[in-house]
Amino acid sequence: MFSFIDEMDSKTLLIVILLVGIFFLFVLFAYYWRKSRRANRRYRDFSREIEYEKACRREVAGRRRINPRMKQDILERDDYTCQICGISKQFLDDLCPGLGDYLLLEIDHVESVARGGTGKDEDNLQVLCWRCNRKKGGKLTNEEVEEMIDYGIWYLEEQWEE
Numbered sequence: 548m549f550s551f552i553d554e555m556d557s558k559t560l561l562i563v564i565l566l567v568g569i570f571f572l573f574v575l576f577a578y579y580w581r582k583s584r585r586a587n588r589r590y591r592d593f594s595r596e597i598e599y600e601k602a603c604r605r606e607v608a609g610r611r612r613i614n615p616r617m618k619q620d621i622l623e624r625d626d627y628t629c630q631i632c633g634i635s636k637q638f639l640d641d642l643c644p645g646l647g648d649y650l651l652l653e654i655d656h657v658e659s660v661a662r663g664g665t666g667k668d669e670d671n672l673q674v675l676c677w678r679c680n681r682k683k684g685g686k687l688t689n690e691e692v693e694e695m696i697d698y699g700i701w702y703l704e705e706q707w708e709e
Contacts, residue, residue, distance in 0.1 A: 613666040629676040632699025651677040659685040
């Protein structure tokens with residue numbers, strides 16, 4: 548079958564075997580080099596996606612962030628009163644002195660960050676109690692939350708009148 552091998556001398560046969568071996572090593576190297584480049588490209592693309600997502604999160608966090616001094620200004624502007632249910636620090640202090648300090652008031656975005664609102668514009672910020680803020684989330688408007696609630700200053704005033 549391979550009669551030409553019998554006709555070669557040992558040096559020529561050794562050279563042919565070495566050349567075939569080098570050729571197979573080159574093919575093997577090329578295969579793994581290409582495979583690693585593909586994996587590196589996938590890793591690089593994946594890293595870029597992660598960096599893009601991080602940049603988006605940082606941008607949203609920047610729009611969500613509210614300056615502490617601005618928070619205090621908003622609380623004073625709205626007289627420590629929830630803009631949806633009307634519960635206020637003063638109302639609770641009138642019921643029992645010191646009770647208003649336990650009212651959890653939060654600063655909320657009128658137009659949510661998800662819809663493009665920012666924390667840099669004072670006109671886009673309002674005071675809400677924690678219950679109204681949780682109900683509102685990032686999807687509802689003040690009017691929609693107001694229709695849903697069965698608590699607040701109006702409810703308490705009705706209870707006192709009865």
